[in-house]
Amino acid sequence: MTNATSPRHRAGRPTREQAEARHGELLDTALELFLQNGFQMTTVEMIATRLGMTKRTVYARYPDKAALFLTAVQRAIEHRIVPRKVLESLDRGDLAETLEAIARLRINEVMTPEGLRLQHIINIESHRFPDIFSANYEQSAKPVLEFVADLLDRAVAAGRIAPTDTESAATAFMSMVVGGQVRSIVSGETPTAEEVDRKVHFTVHLLLDGLQPR
Template sequence: MMDTGQSEPKWRRRAEDRPDEVLDASLKLFAQNGFAATKVEDIATEAGISKGAVYRYFSSKEEIFESLVKRAIAPIAERTEDLARTSHEDSAVLLKAVLTVAATKLSDPDTLALPRIVLQEASRFPELAQTYRRQVIDRAIGALELIIEKGIARGDFRPVNARLAVRNVIGPLLAHFLLGQTFGIDREASASPHSFIESHYDILMRGLMKPETGEPQ
């Protein structure tokens, strides 16, 4: 059959593709209009399916949001947990690897849209914040704490409060991308995260690394 160059109508695509189409449509509308202002029928129209078809895959907008988090970000938190538990890599090297993966992911506007939506809507929809915390934040914090604690135990890092240190790891990372993609400050830098990671890692390690013998602790 001749290729006309036109995409196949959404209603003719495989049923197993439709949940992802619903998620893609939802993310676009949530980011543009906000979670509260987006209706299920809007999502259905954007996805090219019926409102009933949306409910065939998702019971509510909240479930759609949770599925977006699970698809985009939760796998990174899961991978970070696994590395923190099982890796025998040098603690500083492992921490840099985790930061690089996170920064690369957050440089994608679709990924950063999710925490932005949470920040915008949390006062009206606290369940969104709880979902994001459960799926991402708690897991990431736990993994980073474990990496820092292992580094302290191995003598790589000086003794610090690991739970508080994690804030110093995560905070600048989130601020960098939110400043770039939300406020347009150094937008080009936020789209290319490697220079920031090198700077952040350098400053972070100077605070974490155990001083050489004779240096003040």
């Protein structure tokens, strides 16, 4: 006999954790299909069918395909954000070693399947949705640039490098040390760990040599 005082369980009703996991699966699948087919050719019906959902279920969350796309991209960007405490943990007390560690972290992020997928989506669809490029820069790249500029400010104050425009130097660091590697990776030329280490070491020291006090 059922205990009348116990709450009734709704059979089949997902828990909050299950619902969140299913939503994450929707966003991941949507991003994958947008990458495979392009935004224009991907339909909500295709995404729903891949997941065994109905279009009505998707539209209950998102008013249109663009809203779903932008949310999926935003979620991918958030997964690439490096917390400040992680950057601080890379500070070895040696400027060159710290910069090399930061560069490897950023490069390794792009080399993951999720990182590559996001980079490809931004490259392909930023002409249609320019805000995704800005969002990726502001949320993911800019905090790293600011951290590097802070490192360089401290090095200038300590007399280890010459006074310079540290924001521009941080931008040069990201372009020289990270940007070139990322472009090769996105084009399909995946380097080995040894190749990454060698190129990162070379370009970090090339940058710092140019910043030595004269």
